[in-house]
Amino acid sequence: MDNFQKIIIIDFGAQYTQLIARRIREEHVYCEVLPFSSPIQTILDQHPAGIIFSGGPASVLDPDAPALDPEIFNCSVPILGICYGMQFTAHALGGTVEKAAQREYGRVSVTFDLSSPLFHHMHPTSCVWMSHTYAVTQAPAGFTSVASSSNCAFCAMQNPEKQIYAVQFHPEVTHSEEGQMILHNFLYEICHCRGDWTMSAFIDNAVLSIRKKVGPTDRVLLGLSGGVDSSVAAALLSRAIGRQLTCVYVNHGFMRKGETESIRKVFTEQFPVNLITVDAGQAFMDKLRGVSDPEQKRKMIGSEFVNTFSKQARQQANTRFLAQGTIYPDVIESGSVKGSAVIKSHHNVGGLPEDVSALFTGGLIEPLRMLFKDEVRQLGESLGLPADLVWRQPFPGPGLAIRIMGEITPEKVDIVRESDAILREEIQKAGLGKTISQYFTVLTNTKSVGVMGDERTHDYVLALRAVTTDDFMTVDWAKLPYEVLDSISSRIVNEVPHVNRIVYDITTKPPATVEWE
Ligand code: XMP
Numbered sequence: 001m002d003n004f005q006k007i008i009i010i011d012f013g014a015q016y017t018q019l020i021a022r023r024i025r026e027e028h029v030y031c032e033v034l035p036f037s038s039p040i041q042t043i044l045d046q047h048p049a050g051i052i053f054s055g056g057p058a059s060v061l062d063p064d065a066p067a068l069d070p071e072i073f074n075c076s077v078p079i080l081g082i083c084y085g086m087q088f089t090a091h092a093l094g095g096t097v098e099k100a101a102q103r104e105y106g107r108v109s110v111t112f113d114l115s116s117p118l119f120h121h122m123h124p125t126s127c128v129w130m131s132h133t134y135a136v137t138q139a140p141a142g143f144t145s146v147a148s149s150s151n152c153a154f155c156a157m158q159n160p161e162k163q164i165y166a167v168q169f170h171p172e173v174t175h176s177e178e179g180q181m182i183l184h185n186f187l188y189e190i191c192h193c194r195g196d197w198t199m200s201a202f203i204d205n206a207v208l209s210i211r212k213k214v215g216p217t218d219r220v221l222l223g224l225s226g227g228v229d230s231s232v233a234a235a236l237l238s239r240a241i242g243r244q245l246t247c248v249y250v251n252h253g254f255m256r257k258g259e260t261e262s263i264r265k266v267f268t269e270q271f272p273v274n275l276i277t278v279d280a281g282q283a284f285m286d287k288l289r290g291v292s293d294p295e296q297k298r299k300m301i302g303s304e305f306v307n308t309f310s311k312q313a314r315q316q317a318n319t320r321f322l323a324q325g326t327i328y329p330d331v332i333e334s335g336s337v338k339g340s341a342v343i344k345s346h347h348n349v350g351g352l353p354e355d356v357s358a359l360f361t362g363g364l365i366e367p368l369r370m371l372f373k374d375e376v377r378q379l380g381e382s383l384g385l386p387a388d389l390v391w392r393q394p395f396p397g398p399g400l401a402i403r404i405m406g407e408i409t410p411e412k413v414d415i416v417r418e419s420d421a422i423l424r425e426e427i428q429k430a431g432l433g434k435t436i437s438q439y440f441t442v443l444t445n446t447k448s449v450g451v452m453g454d455e456r457t458h459d460y461v462l463a464l465r466a467v468t469t470d471d472f473m474t475v476d477w478a479k480l481p482y483e484v485l486d487s488i489s490s491r492i493v494n495e496v497p498h499v500n501r502i503v504y505d506i507t508t509k510p511p512a513t514v515e516w517e
Contacts (some may be wrong), residue, residue, distance in 0.1 A: 001030055001032075001370055003201075004197055004205075005029060005030065005196055006029075006046055006048050007024050007029055007049060008032060008034055008048040008050075008051050009021055009031055009034070009052045009054060010043075011033050011036060011056075011332075012056030012066050012085060013036075013054075013057055013058065013066060013084075014055035014082075014083070014084065016055060016172055016173065018033070018329060018372070020082065023179075023180060024052075024183060024187065025197060025372065026180075027180075027187050028198055029049075029193045029195060029196075029197050030196075030197040031052075032370070036066045036067065036068055038068075039069075040072055040075070043072070044077075049077075049187075049191040049192070050078040050079070050186065050187065050190065050191035051077055051079050051080075052080045052081075052082065052085070052186075053080070053081040053082060053085025053086075053088060053089065054083075054085055055083030055131075055170065056084035056085075059087075059133070060084070060088050060090075060134065066084075066088075068088070073089075073092065073162065073164060076163070077163075078190045079163065080118075080166065080186045081164075082166070082170065083132055083168060083170060085166065086136060086157070086166035087135075087136060087168075089140075089164060090136040090140055090154075090166070093140035093143070094141060095136055095138050095139045095157075096136065096137045096138035097136055097137070098135065100132065100133060100151075100152070102151055104132055104135075104149075104151055104152065105130060105131050105132075107127045107128070107129060107130075107175055108152075108155075109125060109126070109127055109149060110125065110126065110127070110147050110149045110155045110156075111125045111147065111148055112124060112156070113145075113146040113147065116146040116156070116165075117185060118146070118158065118165050118167075118182055118185050118186060118189075119146065119182065119185065121181060121185070122178045123178065126178050127176070127177050128177070128179065129169055129173045129179075130149075130152075130168065130169045130170075131170065135154065135168065136154040136157065136168070137154070139154060139157045142159045143157045143159045144158060144159075146158050147167070154168065155168045155169060165186065171183050199375075199379055200382065202375075202379065203236070203239070203379070203383070207236075207239055207240040210236075210241060210365065210367060213321075213362075214241055214244065214320075214321060214362075215320075219246060219318055219319040219320060220237060220241065220244060220245050220319065220320070221246050221248065221313060221322055221360070222234055222237065222246070222247050222248070222322075223324065224249040224263065224275075225397070226255060226259055226260070226263045226395075227395065228376060228377065228380065228390065228392055229326075229327055230324070230325040231266070231385060231389055232325065232376050232385065233323060233324065233325035233367055233368050234247050234271065235266075235271045235385050237273075237323055237365070237367065238272070238273045239271075242273070243274050245274065245323070246274040246276060247267055247273050247274070247275050247276070248276045248312045249267075249278070250278045250305055250309055250312075251277060251279050251281060252281065252284045252304070253279075253280070253281025254284070254400040254401040255399055255400070256395070256399075256400065256417060256421070257418065257420065257421040260277070262388070262389070263389075264277060271383075271385075278312060280308050283308070284301065284401075287300050288300060288301070288407075288408050289407075291408070292405075292406045292445075294517035297398065297408070297517065298398050298402065301398040302398070306352060306353070309352070310352055310356045313352070313356050314355075314356065314359065316359075317359075319359065319360065320360060320361055320362035321360055321362040321363065321364070322357070322364055322365070324364065324365075325366075325368055326368065326369050327368050327369070327372065328370050328372050329372065329373065331369055377391065391434075393437070393438045393439070394437075396515055400416045400417060400420070402515055403441065403442045403516065404416055404442075405444050405516065406445035411498070412443055415443050415460065415462070415499060416441055418495070418496045419441040419492045419499065422488065422492050422496070423440065423492075424439070426488045427466075432480070432484065435468070435478075436466050436467070436468060436478045437472070437475070438472075438514060439464070439466035439478070441462055441464055441465070441492075442463040442465055443460060443462055444460065444462065444463055446460070447459055447461065448461050448500065448501045450501060452500065457500045458500075459498045460499050460500070460501075461499075461500075461502075462499045462501070462502050462503075463505050463516070464489075464502060464503070464504050464505065465516070467509070467514055469509075469514075472514060474509055474510065475508060477504075477506045477508060485504060488502070
């Protein structure tokens with residue numbers, strides 16, 4: 001990403017660090033996150049247009065508090081400290097940080113000094129999101145306070161001569177009414193960014209760098225799972241190197257209705273690549289016969305997937321590179337900011353056997369490595385992938401198999417697949433597709449008595465699951481309108497054989513999880 005102007009975000013361990021990064025990118029400025037332990041030279045080697053210090057849970061007064069070499073303040077690069085970042089700045093430069101008389105948490109009304117470039121185009125007073133126990137009580141020499149609340153004299157401070165700015169609150173969260181403007185001002189009024197981070201510039205840049213890496217006769221192999229990331233990676237690689245790309249799509253037989261066909265269509269007609277589809281449904285079903293333990297199911301599907309993919313990979317003797325759809329949160333969360341060694345050809349695959357990895361002498365190609373999920377979707381749209389693929393809801397690697405309680409049989413797979421298709425149709429018809437984060441059906445291992453026509457039935461109980469969430473770490477169950485539940489229920493019991501009762505899962509996560517297995 002050397003062609004883009006860059007902001008470096010120093011992560012002091014805040015829960016909001018990725019959010020800061022996303023907000024910066026929304027302003028069309030590229031940014032990367034580095035850990036606070038990074039040597040100064042590593043930061044400067046990136047030639048940042050500006051540096052942002054994130055918040056963090058520690059207190060700067062602790063002897064082993066996270067810190068960066070204070071030489072950073074003499075590097076003539078504009079700095080914005082946020083929350084802990086402000087306290088670190090004050091402490092390192094000789095100001096005073098103390099435990100606040102009153103802890104501030106939540107919305108707080110703040111008065112801004114509009115002459116500060118950080119607060120241009122803002123209202124004199126607006127609400128911000130605070131979350132701190134410690135506060136700056138005396139600014140370092142050369143700094144002045146440029147925002148205050150009834151509780152806190154230093155809600156923001158600046159030293160314009162040294163281009164150092166800091167805020168005690170969180171401009172990155174939407175509760176801070178004019179937070180985005182503050183970030184915008186830092187980028188454009190203080191760092192003088194050009195705003196060169198656009199999807200079309202990213203595509204041009206990525207296509208060139210892929211072509212530079214992959215010679216005209218080299219081949220690249222990609223494991224296509226049908227998920228957003230691997231599909232977008234395949235589309236981008238197809239744009240760059242066309243049929244030099246071979247995609248292996250392992251159909252384990254647990255995909256949703258119509259998915260395999262649509263993947264095949266996209267990657268043969270719209271993005272013509274060398275597509276190898278392995279219809280391994282029978283092999284997976286054979287392996288799973290008699291297995292009902294959830295973990296065992298997952299493990300068996302994972303290892304059978306690796307075996308199937310590896311077999312294909314071994315047959316691609318002249319293939320130099322392995323591509324995968326790793327995205328930026330995976331990179332940040334794995335803690336490695338340089339070169340990941342983990343090979344992820346599928347969600348649930350820990351890694352490929354060594355002899356298979358060794359086949360790819362050119363190494364890994366991860367064209368989405370620096371993108372957030374929302375950017376991957378934007379990229380998919382810019383490349384022209386169909387909306388249903390780009391906006392696909394999360395889907396577990398083992399697919400419908402972990403939505404069937406107990407032993408898996410072809411009949412049970414048909415029940416979940418058909419009922420899932422009906423649920424999806426009804427949710428779309430009701431216009432709720434974008435408001436619910438994930439929805440699916442689960443086949444319980446229970447049968448109940450019912451009556452159909454004049455006949456007694458003894459058939460399956462099927463559960464509906466629909467959740468809302470921002471991050472899938474915690475979820476709420478979706479409050480679906482009764483009429484929608486009604487039409488889903490009556491369609492499923494009428495159209496899907498062997499289901500005579502529908503229940504709705506009304507548990508949050510925690511204590512439940514999203515998936516049932
Ligand atoms: P749980 O059930 O753990 O799920 O609350 C959280 C989110 O992760 C998805 N999920 C998976 N995604 N591979 C994936 O890529 C998996 O094996 C897997 N299992 C669960 C789940 O659908 C939900 O969105």
